Amino acid sequence: MADAAIHAGPSTARRRMTMKKFVRRRSTIAFAMALPLILLIAFLVVYPALFSMYLATLNKSMERFVGLGNFEFLFKRNTFWMVVQQSCIFAISAVFFKALIGFFLAHFVHTIPAKGQRKWRGMLLVPWVIPPAMSTLGWFWLFDPSYSAFNWLFVRVGIDPVNWLGDPLWARISVILVNVWYGAPFFLIMYLAALKSVPEQLFEAASIDGANWWQKIWYITLPMMRNIISITVLFSLIVTFANFDIVRILTSGGPVDQTHVFATWAFNLGIQGNDIPLGASVSLFMLPILGISAIFILRGVTKRGNEA
Numbered sequence: 001m002a003d004a005a006i007h008a009g010p011s012t013a014r015r016r017m018t019m020k021k022f023v024r025r026r027s028t029i030a031f032a033m034a035l036p037l038i039l040l041i042a043f044l045v046v047y048p049a050l051f052s053m054y055l056a057t058l059n060k061s062m063e064r065f066v067g068l069g070n071f072e073f074l075f076k077r078n079t080f081w082m083v084v085q086q087s088c089i090f091a092i093s094a095v096f097f098k099a100l101i102g103f104f105l106a107h108f109v110h111t112i113p114a115k116g117q118r119k120w121r122g123m124l125l126v127p128w129v130i131p132p133a134m135s136t137l138g139w140f141w142l143f144d145p146s147y148s149a150f151n152w153l154f155v156r157v158g159i160d161p162v163n164w165l166g167d168p169l170w171a172r173i174s175v176i177l178v179n180v181w182y183g184a185p186f187f188l189i190m191y192l193a194a195l196k197s198v199p200e201q202l203f204e205a206a207s208i209d210g211a212n213w214w215q216k217i218w219y220i221t222l223p224m225m226r227n228i229i230s231i232t233v234l235f236s237l238i239v240t241f242a243n244f245d246i247v248r249i250l251t252s253g254g255p256v257d258q259t260h261v262f263a264t265w266a267f268n269l270g271i272q273g274n275d276i277p278l279g280a281s282v283s284l285f286m287l288p289i290l291g292i293s294a295i296f297i298l299r300g301v302t303k304r305g306n307e308a
Contacts, residue, residue, distance in 0.1 A: 055280040062277060070281040079257055079265075084285070087261040089172070090247075091240040094179040099233055101180065102187020107217075109188070110195045121189070128185035136249040139178045143250065168258035171251050175259055178246050183239075187232055194228040195221070234297045241286050262286050 059066050074080040109120050127135065142149045143164035151161035164174050202220050211219070222229075244263035247253065253260035253268060260268070262282055270279020 052280045052284060055277050056284055058277045060275045060277060066277075070278050071285075073278070074281060074285075079260075080282070082257065083260045083262060083265045083282070086172070086259065087241060087286075088289070090176060090179070090243075090259075090261055091237055094176050094183065094240050095233060095236050097176070097180045098183045098187050098236060099229070101184040102191055105184065105188045106191035106195055107221075109192055121192070124188055125185045127182050128189075132182055132245045133249060135182060136178060136246050139174075139181075140250055143174055165251055166255055168255055171255060171259045175247050175250055178250065179240060179243060182246070183236060186236065190228060190232045191225065194225045198224045230297050234294055237293055238290055241290060 055062070056070055057065055057067055059069070105124060109117055109124070112120055141147065145163060145166060148161070148164060150164070154161055162170055164170050198221060202224075203216055206216050206220060241261070242263055243261060244267065247259055247261055247264045248267070251259045253264045257265075262285065266279040266282040268279075269282060270276045273279070
């Protein structure tokens with residue numbers, strides 16, 4: 001028996017070494033195959049980001065280095081801080097409602113029998129599939145001050161018409177509403193995939209113990225979905241902060257710059273105002289906000305992964 005163990009030891013070690021070499025080789029091959037895509041992403045993302053940092057250090061004519069002069073100029077403008085406030089309100093509100101609606105829609109679809117789920121998934125994903133510019137034009141007609149379909153319904157039921165895009169408060173609500181309508185299906189499909197991975201045995205055991213619907217959500221569903229919720233919220237926050245087409249088509253930043261976000265105000269300054277360095281400075285201001293958000297969210301994901 002001892003001799004058999006001695007002879008088995010080296011062969012087992014050789015097999016482990018062979019397996020390590022095989023895994024290492026597969027990783028190298030996978031990296032080599034992904035390298036063209038990595039270089040393409042670096043060219044399309046990293047290079048423009050670095051070039052925008054360079055542009056932000058130039059004067060309006062892009063002939064002289066001014067360092068942080070553009071940022072100092074922005075910090076002294078009240079419009080800049082209004083854009084910061086509006087961008088945060090727009091992004092946080094839209095992401096919150098998208099996450100909430102997507103969560104309940106995912107539960108609704110998850111409880112439907114398997115045969116009917118495909119139909120509901122297809123219908124609920126329509127807003128996300130339609131190009132944002134095209135769908136926003138449809139919403140623009142619904143909010144139109146003269147021919148608003150919403151106001152037509154309001155008048156029929158005895159409610160005063162709403163100046164959707166002319167009043168600052170309603171204009172903000174309008175752009176948030178359209179963004180929620182467009183982005184909620186993304187949360188739906190992500191949360192639905194996470195719900196499929198939650199073992200049914202946990203819900204059955206909770207039902208036996210007398211847990212109600214809310215207790216199952218709070219003590220089973222949410223803890224099992226925390227990581228996917230965090231990643232989805234982070235991704236949506238980045239996309240929403242950088243949103244351009246919805247605000248541009250609906251309000252163009254008006255009335256009186258009350259609905260401008262970073263992307264639309266950077267466009268106004270850089271392209272329409274012919275001050276590309278100042279526009280680049282505005283767009284770069286999103287980096288620290290999104291960076292801090294990403295650190296806090298990913299730290300929670302990493303911590304929970306280590307605990308698991």
